Amino acid sequence: MLKIKNLNVSVEGKTILKGLNLEVNEGEVHAIMGPNGSGKSTLASVIAGRDYFTVEKGEVTYMGKNLLEIPPEVRAKEGIFLGFQYPIEIPGVSMTNFMRTAINEKRKHLGLKPLTGADFLKLIEEKKKLVKIESKLTNRSVNEGFSGGEKKKNEIFQMALLEPKLSVLDETDSGLDIDALKVVANGVNTLKRKDNATILITHYQRLLDFIIPDFVHVLYDGQIVKSGGKELALELEEKGYNWIKQEVQAE
Amino acid sequence: MxxxxxxxxxxxxxxxxxxxxxxxxxxxxxxxxxxxxxxxxxxxxxxxxxxxxxxxxxxxxxxxxxxxxxxxxxxxxxxxxxxxxxxxxxxxxxxxxxxxxxxxxxxxxxxxxxxxxxxxxxxxxxxxxxxxxxxxxxxxxxxxxxxxxxxxxxxxxxxxxxxxxxxxxxxxxxxxxxxxxxxxxxxxxxxxxxxxxxxxxxxxxxxxxxxxxxxxxxxxxxxxxxxxxxxxxxxxxxxxxxxxxxxxxxxxxxxxxxxxxxxxxxxxxxxxxxxxxxxxxxxxxxxxGENCHADLNGLYLVDSNQHVDNQVFVDHMAPNSLSNQLYKGILDDQASGVFSGKVLVRRDSQKTQAYQNNKNLLLTDEAKVNTQPFLEIYADDVKCSHGATVGQLDPNAMFYLRSRGLCELTARQLLMFAFADEIVNKISIEPLRDNISKLVEKRLRGELSICDQCILNCSSREPRFIQNFMD
Structure with missing residues (x-):
């Protein structure tokens, strides 16, 4: 589904990703862990299509297409979803209008008829139940005045509505209390299918108590320096990132 | 000179x-x-x-x-x-x-x-x-x-x-x-x-x-x-x-x-x-007189070489009153705008509350606005504030909308409309609010030049802003 080869990315002249390789297939959950500043969020941004960085080298293909040439809205319509680390507050734009527009833009892209108002409301109710999210979030302006937990839950709700093929969740667990964390994790687990995939970007092992990854990668200084199964996360939790740093420096 | x-x-x-x-x-x-x-x-x-x-x-x-x-x-x-x-x-x-x-x-x-x-x-x-x-x-x-x-x-x-x-x-x-x-x-x-x-x-x-x-x-x-x-x-x-x-x-x-x-x-x-x-x-x-309440709101949407100038002066001549100014503008092309808001609180006008705020969106490098919020206060027990912003559409919000599949144009229009909506929402008569809301939408889509009929004549009953919006 997603293939990243030797990706080198710089921001304002500073190289952040230095030859990153990653392959994600349908049905897989990947966790990318690493200390602050290792390039985790930059990777998420590259996949979603932010434009503040420069790709120096390497390639990213998604479903066989060169992802880097595709504008962000088309990526979204082709099934890529970014769960934001800091979801943006947009006063005056109602959540329902936003989501209905998004869903229908996607349907148009796929050659489907737009959803009627009634069908859309039905879908909203259905997805709310599925990801166990209270109704009040949808009656408000996008993220406006939401608590940190509500914002993250709202990301999962949007993910449920848009039914992406590839979800990249950027530090979705940061700043959540245990209850909110469970809601988020339940959402991700419920939405998991054989034909979709998830990349969890996280600093802590805690989220991985609730979402069991198939692969864990350690991103350090712009490269994936270690990959393994879910045990790797536990090892990291125990030994800390210094262990990785020492290993890398020893090479 | x-x-x-x-x-x-x-x-x-x-x-x-x-x-x-x-x-x-x-x-x-x-x-x-x-x-x-x-x-x-x-x-x-x-x-x-x-x-x-x-x-x-x-x-x-x-x-x-x-x-x-x-x-x-x-x-x-x-x-x-x-x-x-x-x-x-x-x-x-x-x-x-x-x-x-x-x-x-x-x-x-x-x-x-x-x-x-x-x-x-x-x-x-x-x-x-x-x-x-x-x-x-x-x-x-x-x-x-x-x-x-x-x-x-x-x-x-x-x-x-x-x-x-x-x-x-x-x-x-x-x-x-x-x-x-x-x-x-x-x-x-x-x-x-x-x-x-x-x-x-x-x-x-x-x-x-x-x-x-x-x-x-x-x-x-x-x-x-x-x-x-x-x-x-x-x-x-x-x-x-x-x-x-x-x-x-x-x-x-x-x-x-x-x-x-x-x-x-x-x-x-x-x-x-x-x-x-x-x-x-x-x-x-x-x-x-005392215990007055005034809300002064304004919205201006100009483009090409249009010029709009809003001057507001509030004179608090008596105590215990409140005035609130909120003016917002979107300026496109080479349009220019002026906002000048002045509040005068006289010496005996204690317990006055006076607020003023002017927010502007400039859509091009050539559009410009001069904004001057200004307070002149001679009483010592008052609550007053003023502020002005001039900015572009928030690139983070733009990206957020685009990352959900909205094209750039739709995202821009949605954000502009949301910006204007704060003023439109303050209209207390519902049918008037709806009509003006539609006018603003049309205006921001570039469809409204000058109606042949009444300003409020939007009888074409067009679908809302973006065709797949909620009714």
Whole structure:
């Protein structure tokens, strides 16, 4: 589904990703862990299509297409979803209008008829139940005045509505209390299918108590320096990132 | 800088033309006026002769170029032409769900089918100011010119010299006018025309009235309208006032709107400018009694080389009152804007709350705005704040919307609409709010230039903003 080869990315002249390789297939959950500043969020941004960085080298293909040439809205319509680390507050734009527009833009892209108002409301109710999210979030302006937990839950709700093929969740667990964390994790687990995939970007092992990854990668200084199964996360939790740093420096 | 910046040649010529016109037409103008009004005109004339027009040195006029307004080919009607007109023949207003008492001014003259003054069952009088001077001289003479400041350079004195007709509304004490009054100012002229309508609105004690002023042009011909309105809000009265401007691209408009609030009164003013080559809205509010509440809101959406200038002055002359200004603007292409908001809190006006805020979105590098929020406070126990922002669409919000599949154009329109919606939402009459909301949407999609019919005539009932929005 997603293939990243030797990706080198710089921001304002500073190289952040230095030859990153990653392959994600349908049905897989990947966790990318690493200390602050290792390039985790930059990777998420590259996949979603932010434009503040420069790709120096390497390639990213998604479903066989060169992802880097595709504008962000088309990526979204082709099934890529970014769960934001800091979801943006947009006063005056109602959540329902936003989501209905998004869903229908996607349907148009796929050659489907737009959803009627009634069908859309039905879908909203259905997805709310599925990801166990209270109704009040949808009656408000996008993220406006939401608590940190509500914002993250709202990301999962949007993910449920848009039914992406590839979800990249950027530090979705940061700043959540245990209850909110469970809601988020339940959402991700419920939405998991054989034909979709998830990349969890996280600093802590805690989220991985609730979402069991198939692969864990350690991103350090712009490269994936270690990959393994879910045990790797536990090892990291125990030994800390210094262990990785020492290993890398020893090479 | 030289000691004396010379006023422009065009301005001088125009000033002379106006003075000569008054002298030439002195008899017919004065003939129709009572001695009190004659005195008022004469006083205005002396002041105008002395002070002339504002120039680039005049505070509050520094960012606005008036030269294009000073033309030598204007037609000026000092005799009514439209007194008896079946307005429906040239114009129909089709506002969905908005039930109003609708009246029309054509080229500044009150248009009527049967009578120039109508008295509603509740005693409210709506009609022609020209006629009211004759029928209700004691009311008109008491209030006309009572709050319009002749000290304002140029346009207020000029209007006072030549004022002929305009809207007159008198709401007796304790009367709540059931339906909003809608006033449609139509400019319809083949030749370049200079108009000076004068409006006088008196809301008696404990009364309530909603007033919607729509300014628009039927043709793309050149026009310059210099309106002065005086709105007197007496004790415990409630006035909800809207000004919607959607003028042609050759229309220039200077509006000086004076409000006086007496104690316990409530005022809501919304100035919505959607189009117009040159628009200047001056709002001057004097709060003369305690426990008043005033909300002054404005929204301006301009593009191409349009210029919009909003001037707000609030004078807190009494304690314990609240005023709140919120003006927002979106400027595209090479459009330019000015916001100048001044609040004066006098020494004895303790416990005053005064807030002002001006927010602007500039969509291009060439669009510009000059904003000056300004507080002048002489009391020591007050709550006041002011702020101004000038910015672009938030790139983070843009990316957020795009990352969910909205194309760049849709995302931009959605954010602009959301920006404007804060003001639209403050409109208290639901059908009017819906209509204006649709107008703003159309305007932001670039579909609204100038309606052939009423400003609020959106009878096409188009699908909302983006076709797949909620109904």
């Amino acid at each position: 030289p000691e004396n910046i010379k006023t422009s040649k065009k301005q001088e010529v125009f000033k002379n033309t106006m003075e000569e016109l008054f002298e030439k037409k002195y008899d017919p103008i004065m003939e129709n006026s009572s001695p009190v009004i004659q005195n008022l005109r004469q006083k205005a004339f002396e002041i105008f002769k002395q002070n002339g027009f504002p120039d680039k040195k005049t505070e509050n006029w520094r960012f606005t170029d008036l030269d294009p307004l000073y033309r030598d080919d204007y037609t000026i009607d000092l005799e009514t032409k439209f007194q008896k007109t079946d307005v429906n023949k040239i114009f129909t207003c089709d506002v969905y769900d908005l039930d109003t008492y609708c009246v029309t001014l054509i080229n500044g003259w009150f248009a009527y089918k049967n009578s120039p003054l109508t008295q509603l069952k509740d005693g409210t009088v709506i009609g022609s100011l020209f006629k009211a001077m004759e029928v209700y001289p004691e009311i008109v003479e008491k209030h006309l010119g009572s709050i319009a400041k002749l000290s304002e350079p140029g346009f207020v004195p000029l209007n006072t010299i030549f004022m002929q007709d305009g809207l007159f509304i008198y709401v007796p004490d304790d009367v709540k006018v059931e339906k909003p009054v809608q006033v449609i100012n139509i400019v319809d002229s083949e030749n370049p025309v200079f108009l000076q309508p004068r409006n006088l609105i008196i809301a008696g004690k404990n009364s309530k009235i909603t007033l919607i002023h729509c300014d628009h042009t039927l043709t793309h011909n050149i026009s310059f309208t210099n309106t002065v309105s005086e709105v007197i809000v007496q004790e415990n009265a409630y006035v909800d006032h809207y000004k919607v401007q959607n003028k042609g691209r050759n229309s220039s408009l200077i509006t000086s709107l004076f409000f006086k609030q007496e104690k316990d009164s409530r005022l809501l003013n919304n100035a919505i400018t959607l189009n117009g080559k040159f628009t200047r809205n001056q709002v001057d509010l004097s709060i003369t």
